[in-house]
Amino acid sequence: MREFFIELRRRNVVKVATVYVVVGWGVIQAADVLFPALTLPKWTVTLVVALVIAGFPISLMLAWAFELTPSGIGRDNKKAVSTDTPIDRRIETAPVPIGATTHLEAREQRSLAVLPFVDMSPGHDHEYFADGLAEELLDALARVADLRVPSRTSCFAFKGKDVDVAMVAERLRVSHVLEGSVRRSGERIRVAAKLVETSRDTQLWSEIYDRQIEDIFAIQSDIARQIVSSLQLRLLPQDAVHATTRDASAYELYLRGLNFLHRFGPKSVRFAIDMFRRATELDPKFAKAWAGLAKAHASLAIYYSGGAADLQSSDEASCRSMELAPGLAEAHTARGVSLLAQERYDEAAAQFECAVTQNPRSFDAWYQYARTALHQGALEKALELFEKASEVDPDDFQSPLIAAPVYRKLGYEAKALEAERRGVALAESHLQSYPDNARAYFLATAALDNLGECEKAVDWADRAVAIDPDDATTRYNVACFYAQVGDTDKAFAFLQGSVTSRTWLDNDPELDPIRDDPRFHALLRTLKE
Numbered sequence: 001m002r003e004f005f006i007e008l009r010r011r012n013v014v015k016v017a018t019v020y021v022v023v024g025w026g027v028i029q030a031a032d033v034l035f036p037a038l039t040l041p042k043w044t045v046t047l048v049v050a051l052v053i054a055g056f057p058i059s060l061m062l063a064w065a066f067e068l069t070p071s072g073i074g075r076d077n078k079k080a081v082s083t084d085t086p087i088d089r090r091i092e093t094a095p096v097p098i099g100a101t102t103h104l105e106a107r108e109q110r111s112l113a114v115l116p117f118v119d120m121s122p123g124h125d126h127e128y129f130a131d132g133l134a135e136e137l138l139d140a141l142a143r144v145a146d147l148r149v150p151s152r153t154s155c156f157a158f159k160g161k162d163v164d165v166a167m168v169a170e171r172l173r174v175s176h177v178l179e180g181s182v183r184r185s186g187e188r189i190r191v192a193a194k195l196v197e198t199s200r201d202t203q204l205w206s207e208i209y210d211r212q213i214e215d216i217f218a219i220q221s222d223i224a225r226q227i228v229s230s231l232q233l234r235l236l237p238q239d240a241v242h243a244t245t246r247d248a249s250a251y252e253l254y255l256r257g258l259n260f261l262h263r264f265g266p267k268s269v270r271f272a273i274d275m276f277r278r279a280t281e282l283d284p285k286f287a288k289a290w291a292g293l294a295k296a297h298a299s300l301a302i303y304y305s306g307g308a309a310d311l312q313s314s315d316e317a318s319c320r321s322m323e324l325a326p327g328l329a330e331a332h333t334a335r336g337v338s339l340l341a342q343e344r345y346d347e348a349a350a351q352f353e354c355a356v357t358q359n360p361r362s363f364d365a366w367y368q369y370a371r372t373a374l375h376q377g378a379l380e381k382a383l384e385l386f387e388k389a390s391e392v393d394p395d396d397f398q399s400p401l402i403a404a405p406v407y408r409k410l411g412y413e414a415k416a417l418e419a420e421r422r423g424v425a426l427a428e429s430h431l432q433s434y435p436d437n438a439r440a441y442f443l444a445t446a447a448l449d450n451l452g453e454c455e456k457a458v459d460w461a462d463r464a465v466a467i468d469p470d471d472a473t474t475r476y477n478v479a480c481f482y483a484q485v486g487d488t489d490k491a492f493a494f495l496q497g498s499v500t501s502r503t504w505l506d507n508d509p510e511l512d513p514i515r516d517d518p519r520f521h522a523l524l525r526t527l528k529e
Contacts, residue, residue, distance in 0.1 A: 016063035132255030151393035156393035168197035253279035292333035294318035330360035397426035409509035420447035438467040445481040480510035
């Protein structure tokens with residue numbers, strides 16, 4: 001009976017009945033007043049009443065059988081559903097041009113946004129745990145066949161914002177949203193989660209887990225399984241949540257490390273290294289922690305002037321991760337990043353190829369693969385890989401901004417301008433949440449200048465330097481900006497001390513304006529091949 005009433009409401013039968021009663025009553029009242037005044041026989045009023053009554057069930061049957069769509073009135077062939085039954089509701093839409101995007105597109109397939117879980121702990125000091133739980137679920141669900149899951153960047157853009165599921169659905173073009181909260185008190189943890197079907201704002205599934213902290217792995221697995229079941233999909237063993245540890249304390253340290261690693265900046269990366277290192281000490285077989293440790297050390301080496309010690313630590317940690325979990329995409333990505341930091345580009349590319357084969361939804365693997373191709377001077381391939389990275393994570397500002405000068409170098413001016421416009425918009429959006437991210441500022445400077453916003457470009461370059469004045473990556477990218485705008489003195493001033501290898505200098509198109517300067521050749525002679 002409950003399902004029957006739900007289906008009545010879905011097919012608008014209740015709405016039609018209400019409107020019919022109101023209009024029918026009005027017709028009867030009008031007939032009762034007007035027909036005598038027009039000297040019509042009394043039986044005509046009775047006839048109107050009879051017709052109105054007879055038409056009521058007919059209108060209900062028509063409302064049940066047919067529906068109004070953008071292409072006209074058609075039969076409603078959908079099966080009855082309930083809030084306890086997995087829903088695959090497809091919305092009929094008129095054809096739209098290729099490339100056009102509407103929030104209805106995604107409703108035609110199973111799609112899910114995993115919002116960051118809210119920290120409800122008494123001290124509000126377990127945000128890292130709530131974020132990590134959501135990220136692990138997102139990563140597992142993104143690997144499920146026939147399920148589209150927006151990236152972490154896209155989903156976490158709503159963190160701390162008072163938005164409803166309808167807005168999330170509109171922005172991310174999804175048919176379902178997973179929300180949740182975490183409350184930690186000592187060794188007890190309460191995780192609440194619910195799955196909402198957004199077009200009707202209907203809760204399909206919800207659960208509250210009140211357990212010990214060591215049960216977090218079982219909680220994650222059960223949530224993923226329940227979500228997939230509700231969407232009438234299948235969770236394969238290889239798509240399940242891969243914690244690669246059963247030590248709750250080690251896992252908690254790992255989640256802390258992830259939180260720091262996502263913040264960017266040398267201080268945050270060093271904190272991440274400390275967390276990952278402690279996690280591996282508690283559980284030496286924790287493959288994900290070793291992978292995180294490898295990527296953190298490689299980040300210091302690539303972006304933050306790390307030295308030989310970081311390269312060695314990254315190499316050892318990535319090898320250990322591969323040894324423990326050779327089938328884990330994160331392990332291959334970590335190994336690839338370590339090899340990239342060591343400038344072993346062919347080997348790095350092979351590892352990234354393995355990573356994207358095992359997990360085609362891994363933005364990190366696609367993005368680092370693209371950077372590797374760029375280092376190798378394979379510009380066309382780099383563009384293909386950057387485009388794939390943007391497809392996986394459409395809210396990432398890095399891929400379009402790095403790809404823009406490559407497009408221009410190859411003569412694709414229109415694509416370069418399109419990438420710059422998109423990259424600047426994404427960088428501005430990112431800076432609203434992370435105003436101290438120097439990378440967003442310096443990567444967008446050249447794009448701003450090419451788009452005619454010269455003063456803003458200089459201002460963003462200054463802001464980047466103010467945040468990390470001694471950071472080699474910041475200085476290098478600011479140097480590229482000044483090379484592009486023709487201020488060669490500033491370009492060389494920032495290049496000094498910011499480059500230790502000539503490989504990137506040989507292939508970076510943003511340095512083309514200063515390649516003929518004698519100072520550039522002098523700089524190359526000081527660097528290793």
